[in-house]
Amino acid sequence: MKKTTWKHLLAVTSLALLIINPATADEVNIAVASNFAEPIKEIASRYETQSGHRINLIFWATGKHYAQIKNGAPFAAFFAADARRPELLEKEVVALPGSRFTYAVGHIVLWSPKAGYVDALGKILQHKPFRHLAIANPRLAPYGKAAQQFLQARGLWEGLQDRMVRGENIGQTFQFVRSGSAELGIVAYSQVKRPGHPLEGSLWEIPPTEYTPIEQQAVLLEENPVAREFMTFIKSPEAIDIILGFGYAIP
Structure with a gap:
């Protein structure tokens, strides 16, 4: 399979969005673990409708996203499928201090x-x-x-x-x-x-006692008002209902 770089992914996605909606609303790129694709699509859609901003979601494995972020990928926020990578980014001073939180627990x-x-x-x-x-x-x-x-x-x-x-x-x-x-x-x-x-x-x-709990954390990667507002929206009752509806637990 041909290796796809983050630059190619962002270029293709951004071009598609420009064709669909040429408006000048603020837009942010957010890296998301692939397991969370369906819930965050619905959450982002509701946020876009309410705010007028554009959330550009890029889905990939958490490990791949982590490597891309370390190499300078232009993401404003990262929704990982674990707690370890966001914590590392925080310790490595790549993520904004105090922005890390658990948004879901997977099974x-x-x-x-x-x-x-x-x-x-x-x-x-x-x-x-x-x-x-x-x-x-x-x-x-x-x-x-x-x-x-x-x-x-x-x-x-x-x-x-x-x-x-x-x-x-x-x-x-x-x-x-x-x-x-x-x-x-x-x-x-x-x-x-x-x-x-x-x-x-x-x-x-599968019994949750037979594997380490899949605590999924998110973190801000830059001081961006739209990204920060979206992170707040993820914690809203409206977004939490969507997350629970897809079978996740909320800590």
């Missing part, structure tokens, strides 16, 4: 788009009637790290190595399963829970 599930395929206790992982299990890359994606922790806790990690396919982020991992490239995968609960829609396929909610 992982074992999921297949096939109804009745995943049993209620996840024993399918031991019986192995599947060829491929998709997980996110543990080195880049916190949801992949959580999947690794769970599989190691169950003593399944080594035995499933030849069946694993790894996505660069949890979004790509979900697509592996949804497209049929993998029969099942360990994905974010928020990817299969859609407000107002029944759950698709079959899943098992």
